[in-house]
Amino acid sequence: MSTESTLWQRSRQAAYAEITSVAMRLFLDQGFERTTIDQIASTAGISRRSFFRYFGTKEDIVLGDLASQGERMRDALEKVPLTVGPWEALRQALHAVDALEFDPGVTLKIATMMYGTPSLRSRSIEKHLHWQSLLVPDIRRRLGLADDDASDPAPAAIVASSIACLDAAGELWVTGGGVGDLAALYDRAVAAVRLRA
Structure with missing residues (x-):
């Protein structure tokens, strides 16, 4: 260069x-x-x-990092040994990109703004769908499915559920005034999904 x-x-x-x-x-x-x-x-x-x-939109100022965070998460997920199950591998990848880490203060204000603004929430969902497309291939391999096997909904369902659990945990963290551990809230959300699945 x-x-x-x-x-x-x-x-x-x-x-x-x-x-x-x-x-x-x-x-x-x-x-x-x-x-x-x-x-x-x-x-x-x-x-x-x-x-x-x-910036393409005003929303991208707040959420622009979500797209690159998805790519970093894919890279982190691919570093987790394939012997690790899909749910734990996704959790390790979320930790690797600090998606389960929120600091009080400004972060709470930004997260409150995001969860309380419909256009930001919508854009956030759009970026999380991009995450899903990045993460599903790895989860497919972890489940022992062929790369071109698109007949089993499990990989997409697991990734979508994991992202939904992250979103639910984040919103609960904001509603609670930023008190508590986001990673623990995420774990509880995942446990609830897996227990009642």
């Missing part, structure tokens, strides 16, 4: 981080719905057109 492209990449990452920081301050101060893209661009000192070079 040339020095010029490295410099460009660092500049782009710095701009991305700055826009994200400005937008999150506005979201937390005045609410997600009341904050406009034009206001974010103006406060960040960029044009509306420049904003769209970094």
Whole structure:
């Protein structure tokens, strides 16, 4: 990689981080719905057109990392030995990407905003569906199914259930004011699904 492209990449990452920081301050101060893209661009000192070079939607500012987190989770899942069962492997992968770690304070405010804003919730579900497409192939192999065997719904059902358990645990954590251990809530949600399945 040339020095010029490295410099460009660092500049782009710095701009991305700055826009994200400005937008999150506005979201937390005045609410997600009341904050406009034009206001974010103006406060960040960029044009509306420049904003769209970094983000496709306002929701992507809050949830943009979810897509890359799905790819990191797939990579983490593939590092778990195939001898580990699907549920435990998914749990290890969630831990590896810190998806089961929430810190009080700002994280609670962001999570509260996400669970309380329909457009953010909808976008979150869309990104979790992307996670599912990334994780199902590994779970299929863990269940001893051929890579091209699309007749068994178990891999997709297990991944979708795991993601739903994460979502349920996150919402409960937010409702409880950020008190408690998200990983423990996730484990309880998974246990409930598996016990009553």
